[in-house]
Amino acid sequence: MTTDSTLDPGTGSAPRADTTYGATPVFGAPAAPGDEGTRPLQHDARRPPRWWGKALAMAVLAVFVGIFAWGALGALQGLLVNLLIAFFIALALEPIVVWLVRHGWKRGGAAAAALLGGLAVTIVVFALFGNLFVQQLVQLVGYVPDLYTSAEEAIESRFGVDVPAVDELVRQGAEEWGGEVASGALLVGTTILGAVFAALTILLVTYYLLAAGPRFRASICRWLTPGRQQEVLRLWEVTQVKVSDFINTRIVLAAIATATTFAFLAILGTPYSLPLALFTGVVSQFVPTIGTYIGGALPVAVALTSQGFPQALGVLAFILGYQQIENLWLAPKVSARALEMNAAVSFVVVLAFGAVFGALGAFLALPIAATVQAVANTYVQRHELVRSHMLHDPGEGDDEDAGDPEDV
Numbered sequence: 001m002t003t004d005s006t007l008d009p010g011t012g013s014a015p016r017a018d019t020t021y022g023a024t025p026v027f028g029a030p031a032a033p034g035d036e037g038t039r040p041l042q043h044d045a046r047r048p049p050r051w052w053g054k055a056l057a058m059a060v061l062a063v064f065v066g067i068f069a070w071g072a073l074g075a076l077q078g079l080l081v082n083l084l085i086a087f088f089i090a091l092a093l094e095p096i097v098v099w100l101v102r103h104g105w106k107r108g109g110a111a112a113a114a115l116l117g118g119l120a121v122t123i124v125v126f127a128l129f130g131n132l133f134v135q136q137l138v139q140l141v142g143y144v145p146d147l148y149t150s151a152e153e154a155i156e157s158r159f160g161v162d163v164p165a166v167d168e169l170v171r172q173g174a175e176e177w178g179g180e181v182a183s184g185a186l187l188v189g190t191t192i193l194g195a196v197f198a199a200l201t202i203l204l205v206t207y208y209l210l211a212a213g214p215r216f217r218a219s220i221c222r223w224l225t226p227g228r229q230q231e232v233l234r235l236w237e238v239t240q241v242k243v244s245d246f247i248n249t250r251i252v253l254a255a256i257a258t259a260t261t262f263a264f265l266a267i268l269g270t271p272y273s274l275p276l277a278l279f280t281g282v283v284s285q286f287v288p289t290i291g292t293y294i295g296g297a298l299p300v301a302v303a304l305t306s307q308g309f310p311q312a313l314g315v316l317a318f319i320l321g322y323q324q325i326e327n328l329w330l331a332p333k334v335s336a337r338a339l340e341m342n343a344a345v346s347f348v349v350v351l352a353f354g355a356v357f358g359a360l361g362a363f364l365a366l367p368i369a370a371t372v373q374a375v376a377n378t379y380v381q382r383h384e385l386v387r388s389h390m391l392h393d394p395g396e397g398d399d400e401d402a403g404d405p406e407d408v
Contacts, residue, residue, distance in 0.1 A: 081357065081364075082198050086205035088367050091240050092247045093118065097210050111210035115203065150305045235375060242374035243367050250285045250366070252334050253326065257281035261299070264318050268311055270303045280319070286366065287350065292323045345369070 073080075093114045100110035209216060217236060221229040258281030265273035276299045283295035296319035304312035349369040354362030385391055 077357075078198070079201070081361075082201045083205060084364060086202045086209065088243060088247065088364065089202070089206045090209035091243045093206070093210060094213075094240055095244055097213070107213055108211045111207055111213075114210060115207055119203075146305070235379075238374050239371050242370050246367055246370045249334055253331060254281045254285040256330065256334075257284055257322070257326070260322060261318075265299060265303075265315070268303070268314060269307070270299065270311065270315065271306055272302060276302060284323075287362075292319065296320075 093111075096114040096117075097107070097110045100113060101107055105113070217233065221232060224232060258277050261280045262273055262277035265277055270276070279298060280295035284292045287294060296316070300312050300315050300319070303315045346366060346369060350362050350365045353365035353368070357364075
């Protein structure tokens, strides 16, 4: 009996393909009997890998989640700004609450007293000066056409430049924006309701943060390890001290500047002295670098057009003199513990926050920048300076502390 040479003598089946002599291997097949599970399966390049479908689905899901998150952040921008305002108000009022608790008050009562006390002071200030402020503000707005006419006549007489008349500007504005004003009037009620709701949200969140106090910080620290808890509490304390000192300092300096400017303008007889003084005080403190010049330009312009050149020169001299006194004596006394920032850095920060978040962002830019700088000063390691002529001006010794990062 003959045996077919094409059969395996041991099994009677077709012989295994010999890969030693260049035969094409079968993908997924063991190399030899007994190798099952000992060699990784080879992948067929003509087919996509098994994980390709899941990876594609996860990528598509990530894109949709990112789009949803971006839209949600845009929709919640107003709420996030309100929460940020409430957080900074709570940081500013926290020292008062701690002082009341230290003198026997309950935490909730101390928080309510601090918050309601701040509201009461605000209401009293508006009650005392609100009527006069509104009257003078209305008169100032009504005086704007006369101010423009005076400026128009001065420009035409001195430079020979034709400036559009007030009536022409009013007519153009009515033609271009008349419909928008009519439609915008329908939004006044919605805007007022939105402002009331935002104010209530800020007050409620502020009270919760003040009343919770240590409990709120404890609820956050429970999710962290002991080492992380120490870091978070230290960062919280630094932020609270710096932001509270910064905001309180700016408020005090703005109040002093407003009162002093109002007294000078009232003595000089400049009209609309109260709104002008308030504008000067607030802008000079919360707009860095050029705030003083922006705040002082309006009183000078009003004095120039309503009283004359000598009075305008007197107002300008007062603004410049008060700024020097504030920079050299008053501000160092009031802001002994507050964080001071480089003028150029703070100016860029205000512009950046104003471009992203509007006027409110520009107002909150300095406290946020103060917080970031306080954290950096606390956690970023500083090193000794090398001896180099690049670190000091000619004539200064190498051992002087020139170029200190604190001054940059």
